[in-house]
Amino acid sequence: MSGRGRAGGRPALLLAALLLVVAGCTGDTSPVPGPPPAAARWVPRPGTPWQWQLDGRVDPRADVPVYDIDGFENTAGDVARLHREGRRVICYVNAGAWEDFRPDRDDFPASVRGRPNGWAGERWLDIRRLDVLRPLMERRLDMCRRKGFDAVEPDLMDGYLHDTGFPLVAADQLAYNRMLARAARERGLSVGLKNDLPQIPALVGDFDFAVNEQCAEFGECGRLVPFVRAGKAVFHVEYALAPADFCAEARELGLSSMRKRPRLDTWRQAC
Template sequence: MPTTTRSATVLVVACAVVLLLPACRPTADPATASPPAGTPGATASAADTAPPAAPHATASLATEDAAPSPTATPSPAAGTSAPDVTPTPGPGVTTAPRTVTLPTPGARFEYQLGGADEPSEDTAVVVRDSTATPTGRYDVCYVNGFQTQPSQTERLLRAEPALVLHHAGEPVRDDGWPDEVLYDLTTPELRARVAERVGHVIDACGAAGFDAVEVDNLDSYTRSLGRITPADTLAYTALLVERAHAAGLAFAQKNTAELTTQVRALGADLVVAEECREWQECHVYTAAYPVVLDVEYDRAAFDAACAEQSSPATRAAGLSVVLRDRDVAPRGAPEAVHEAC
């Protein structure tokens, strides 16, 4: 949100009183930010026909309480700029907002969630876990925003069980990742509390020198047994977008093509997608966003995407594609696959 300045009249009087001071400048009062109102309901999810979710590569790595190692001087992000944002810092944000930037559309990237590697020389963008150190290129910080990290699940269930979605007295778990439970986003009060919890991780990403955050499990509402609605999801996402921008970070939508229009309208800046070529969704993202980073896990889908990107007739502006193994293992691992086109 833009800040407000004190009135010119008060400034003149103040300056006259402190005439002997070396300088007299207007100062800014922080604007009081209200939580974004809930966004109207979105289209129904395609959960019943959607493919099995790709592995959360950092499920065993990141923790909500672990901050990335700060770097001495965060490097400026290269590429195109998103609209400047100078919002009022949200709770927990203690530094002045930085300008939100985007990488160059179509830039080569690496998806390093399973372990940090030295990026290739021609790599411009690197996605790493929130506990990892940024590379000094354009760095995207992975945050599990809609479900708990496995290492935090039991502690949260003991300390703040109200933040976890329950059904028939039991926490609702991700069937694909049963050591992750869903956050309860069903009321404004719960959304604010969860956003504050996740917001600390976002703030740490900004303090460490990352340039953007990819917030995973936007599609958790499709696993909520109908308890969390698309409108709940979007109202909560609005809080995270605001928090990211206040920390000087671009916000990346993660998957969930069916909510693309609505999430983009909330102010999201780019996309990190998994298997959008495999499931014929890349065009949904590229129609809405200037930068789309796509991770394919199937060789045939990757080759098809590369063939399309090599032809001016079929090339999608802003799309970058990599092929990774499903464990997104570091290069030294025998099963590791790292390719780009």
């Protein structure tokens, strides 16, 4: 979606209506800014330290240059504060599951809601339905851009590997992930590929960084090397392993690694 239009007459009325739709997730009726030039899009470099906090509003005390925080729970003011402190900020949104606790939950028709995914209040989405999901995800990306985020982390990008209640295949996931990447980049946001290790060779060119959980625990970190070779960061966490069990390999591969609690609060142990 775009916040551009001309003043006066019917076009102005259409513009006002469009802005109200775009702002539905947050209640913010301020215009969505236009994207910066493509060359200005941020691409984090391998080994960049980061903080990942999704349990509410951000605590800015971690001394790292990159924060990945919840796009709904944090305000433009929170993002601006991190920017003033020299940080880049990633907007977390769930792209693969419906969440019954989000303000836009009623915009998702029952036909695209599948089986529970193991997290309270969440159900897998039928990612084949680009006609339904594209505009909904574009509104979320507009929210991220309006709040001033530098990038977006769309979560649950590998539904085809799970029992979603829909007959998803790899081609469905490729199409959906590329749609999200294009929509983010059109808005001047860099975009991260979350997990989906089997499709990294096909998608590394479409994404600006990767976010991974538990590749060391499952012996899969080597599959993320294409991002590092392309000069793009791999933001990586482990939950069950101690840093002594994965940090040496992470450093060797060029990953940005730390240990976190599964609830993703402020606690972190960095490599």
